[in-house]
Amino acid sequence: MKLLILASSSKRRVDILRMLGFKFLVIPSGVDESVSECSPILIARRLAFKKSFTVWKDYKYATVIGADTLVVADGKVLGKPKDAEQALQMLRALSGRWHSVITAVCIISTGKRIVFHDIARVKFRHIEDKELKEYIQTSEPWDKAGAYAVQGFGATFVEKIVGDFYTVMGLPVGKTYKLLKDVLD
Numbered sequence: 001m002k003l004l005i006l007a008s009s010s011k012r013r014v015d016i017l018r019m020l021g022f023k024f025l026v027i028p029s030g031v032d033e034s035v036s037e038c039s040p041i042l043i044a045r046r047l048a049f050k051k052s053f054t055v056w057k058d059y060k061y062a063t064v065i066g067a068d069t070l071v072v073a074d075g076k077v078l079g080k081p082k083d084a085e086q087a088l089q090m091l092r093a094l095s096g097r098w099h100s101v102i103t104a105v106c107i108i109s110t111g112k113r114i115v116f117h118d119i120a121r122v123k124f125r126h127i128e129d130k131e132l133k134e135y136i137q138t139s140e141p142w143d144k145a146g147a148y149a150v151q152g153f154g155a156t157f158v159e160k161i162v163g164d165f166y167t168v169m170g171l172p173v174g175k176t177y178k179l180l181k182d183v184l185d
């Protein structure tokens with residue numbers, strides 16, 4: 001069986017990949033995640049590729065997986081908030097509305113790359129500013145796209161999810177599992 005490397009600093013991705021039963025090394029890519037002026041899907045796919053490729057260059061004998069998650073509300077891309085004010089702006093933009101969560105994944109194995117993405121739709125209930133500010137105090141929003149964690153207290157904001165819960169958390173499980181099994185076996 002080939003060595004599998006998760007090119008990520010995201011604890012969520014480590015947890016999901018472990019849940020799927022894979023054994024792997026974790027090597028964060030450290031890539032700059034500043035977003036360019038293209039469609040959100042393209043941004044996520046490019047970043048997922050960049051993360052995998054950056055690590056794969058040093059471990060060409062391994063299978064490397066990287067991913068990128070973005071929240072899109074009203075056509076605007078929401079990455080990770082830089083400060084409390086930005087977290088509040090993001091959460092206000094999500095309150096009472098539907099948004100999309102895009103997670104793109106890139107797997108590089110024996111020099112071949114596979115890139116795919118999945119989109120989940122999420123509806124938040126209306127949330128008062130007071131509650132949002134209390135949430136920001138918990139520090140849960142910090143390293144999360146869109147300033148919330150569906151797997152944490154952020155779940156209390158969610159009215160509906162259409163699609164894969166794990167796409168929202170950072171790694172779509174169905175396709176990732178199948179592709180990794182195929183390339184590793």
Ligand SMILES: Cc1cn([C@H]2C[C@H](O)[C@@H](COP(=O)(O)OP(=O)(O)OP(=O)(O)O)O2)c(=O)[nH]c1=O
Binds near residue numbers: 007080144
């Ligand atoms: C929307 C949402 C995002 N997230 C997280 C998943 C990702 O870790 C993060 C989005 O940022 P990413 O840039 O996709 O990932 P990252 O910087 O945390 O890790 P790396 O690039 O090293 O792989 O937001 C949640 O944990 N829960 C959620 O509900």
